[in-house]
Amino acid sequence: MSVSASRNVSNRRIVARTTELPEQVDLRRARGRILVAALHLFADQGYGGTSVRDICGRAGVQPTTMYAHFPSKEDVLAELLRIGHEELYRRLRSALLDVEPDPRVRLEALVRAHVHSHCEFPMLAVVANAELHALSEHKSESILAVRQQSESLLVDVLERGVQCGQFKVADMLLTLRAISAIGTRVAFWYGPDCGRTPEQIADTFAAFAASIVGLPPRSG
Amino acid sequence: MSVSASRNVSNRRIVARTTELPEQVDLRRARGRILVAALHLFADQGYGGTSVRDICGRAGVQPTTMYAHFPSKEDVLAELLRIGHEELYRRLRSALLDVEPDPRVRLEALVRAHVHSHCEFPMLAVVANAELHALSEHKSESILAVRQQSESLLVDVLERGVQCGQFKVADMLLTLRAISAIGTRVAFWYGPDCGRTPEQIADTFAAFAASIVGLPPRSG
DNA sequence: GTCTATAGTCTGATAGAC
DNA sequence: GTCTATCAGACTATAGAC
Numbered sequence: 065m066s067v068s069a070s071r072n073v074s075n076r077r078i079v080a081r082t083t084e085l086p087e088q089v090d091l092r093r094a095r096g097r098i099l100v101a102a103l104h105l106f107a108d109q110g111y112g113g114t115s116v117r118d119i120c121g122r123a124g125v126q127p128t129t130m131y132a133h134f135p136s137k138e139d140v141l142a143e144l145l146r147i148g149h150e151e152l153y154r155r156l157r158s159a160l161l162d163v164e165p166d167p168r169v170r171l172e173a174l175v176r177a178h179v180h181s182h183c184e185f186p187m188l189a190v191v192a193n194a195e196l197h198a199l200s201e202h203k204s205e206s207i208l209a210v211r212q213q214s215e216s217l218l219v220d221v222l223e224r225g226v227q228c229g230q231f232k233v234a235d236m237l238l239t240l241r242a243i244s245a246i247g248t249r250v251a252f253w254y255g256p257d258c259g260r261t262p263e264q265i266a267d268t269f270a271a272f273a274a275s276i277v278g279l280p281p282r283s284g
Numbered sequence: 285m286s287v288s289a290s291r292n293v294s295n296r297r298i299v300a301r302t303t304e305l306p307e308q309v310d311l312r313r314a315r316g317r318i319l320v321a322a323l324h325l326f327a328d329q330g331y332g333g334t335s336v337r338d339i340c341g342r343a344g345v346q347p348t349t350m351y352a353h354f355p356s357k358e359d360v361l362a363e364l365l366r367i368g369h370e371e372l373y374r375r376l377r378s379a380l381l382d383v384e385p386d387p388r389v390r391l392e393a394l395v396r397a398h399v400h401s402h403c404e405f406p407m408l409a410v411v412a413n414a415e416l417h418a419l420s421e422h423k424s425e426s427i428l429a430v431r432q433q434s435e436s437l438l439v440d441v442l443e444r445g446v447q448c449g450q451f452k453v454a455d456m457l458l459t460l461r462a463i464s465a466i467g468t469r470v471a472f473w474y475g476p477d478c479g480r481t482p483e484q485i486a487d488t489f490a491a492f493a494a495s496i497v498g499l500p501p502r503s504g
Numbered sequence: 505g506t507c508t509a510t511a512g513t514c515t516g517a518t519a520g521a522c
Numbered sequence: 523g524t525c526t527a528t529c530a531g532a533c534t535a536t537a538g539a540c
Contacts, residue, residue: 067456067457067460071432071435073432074421074428075416075417075419075421075424075427076417077414094523108417109417110330110331110332110333110418111330112329112331112332112334113330113331113332114332115514115516116515116516116517117514117515117516125524126524126525126526127516127518128517128523128524128525128526129524131518132524133523136516137516194414196295197295197296197297197329201294201295204295207295208293208295215291219287232501234488235480235484235488236287237287237291237479237480238480238484238488238489240287241466241470242488242492244469245466245468245469246461246465248469249461249465250461258457259457260455260457260458264455265458268455268458269458269462275495275498276495276496278495278501281452281498314505335533335534336533336534337532337533345505346507347535348506348507348535348537349505349506351536352505352506356534506540507538507539507540508537508540509537509538509539510535510536510537511535511536511537512533512534512535512536513532513533513534513535514531514532515531515533516529516530516532517528517531518527518528519526519527519528520525520526520527521524521525521526522523522524522525
């Protein structure tokens with residue numbers, strides 16, 4: 065597939081249409097339908113651009129039903145952000161448990177898990193990244209803590225690689241920001257029609273991360 | 285400066301407070317004050333989270349005055365998006381004109397210009413990247429065309445580097461997405477207190493881009 | 505160009521029946 | 523848990539004076 069054919073020429077900020085939620089959410093029940101509807105609309109239109117009636121209309125319930133499950137519209141967002149951040153952290157940590165303690169292998173595992181998570185749950189990732197600001201400071205505290213934990217996983221791997229003399233990292237913060245950015249943006253442009261499988265993207269971006277920390281390309 | 289000390293632990297989606305606009309905007313006139321006020325608020329709260337009263341209150345004018353200068357709130361956003369996208373394109377193209385036609389030099393020049401533009405006008409970049417979806421499809425057409433032009437500058441440099449045998453690019457789209465992502469995200473985390481100058485960030489990220497396309501580190 | 509005042513609609517959230 | 527009906531306030535945008 066050519067480059068231009070798969071470039072996003074719409075003004076939508078997310079390409080994918082996948083609305084699935086990672087946790088066991090019963091779509092036959094009102095709570096689950098509300099969460100999925102809100103996820104879709106927040107990803108598409110933003111929190112401020114989505115009304116309670118929009119959410120309830122899409123979920124097929126009345127506003128009263130939403131308020132029976134969530135104290136406010138803001139709490140619906142908070143729940144989505146919690147699910148999104150915790151799912152990513154769970155996957156990143158799990159990826160590290162699955163592999164040997166070699167820094168290169170661990171770096172690649174983190175990047176691959178990041179990519180796979182964002183390809184599988186793009187809307188959740190977009191909302192997590194683009195709508196956190198809509199939450200009050202108090203309600204965002206616990207979510208920010210999870211984000212910090214996820215970031216620390218990458219920092220730890222980078223620092224270990226430097227200690228071993230395996231990585232060349234001149235600036236830890238900038239290296240962290242660059243590698244995170246590559247993975248984060250996947251959620252915004254990935255779609256089933258982009259011509260690449262999540263596996264291919266994960267492979268490629270893991271190699272990019274390795275090259276950023278000064279590793280030579282893998283043979284083969 | 286340590287990594288943790290400069291990591292953003294607030295839920296704000298932009299760290300910087302710089303609201304300057306690149307074009308000659310007269311802040312003594314209502315139109316300019318409205319644009320700057322809207323830029324600040326859209327960056328902070330999003331388009332949907334900002335009311336006309338918010339904008340006018342911050343600009344020190346009445347809503348009627350805003351409607352004398354712009355047909356609607358949406359047109360204020362459209363003007364900011366136009367300014368932001370055109371300024372970035374202007375800088376990217378200008379960066380290419382300033383350097384010799386060597387692919388490595390041109391790739392580094394593009395990344396450096398991207399970084400500098402986002403450090404200088406972070407709010408404009410955040411709004412351009414995060415609020416385009418709030419625009420109607422019709423009004424976003426011309427803006428998307430400018431974005432496509434900017435992207436094409438990078439694609440052309442990458443393709444030239446591959447033709448010369450200087451770059452190793454296995455997947456053009458993924459390389460484009462990765463290098464763009466690194467620069468784009470700068471607008472969200474850069475602040476004067478991050479402990480790095482725009483020059484340092486530009487140097488580092490230009491080197492990352494070079495390593496992504498398979499170039500060896502510059503000597504020295 | 506800027507103001508006061510307001511139209512008409514939509515907003516988040518709630519009362520109370522079942 | 524879900525409904526109908528509705529509150530009080532905020533919303534975008536406009537009318538008309540100066």
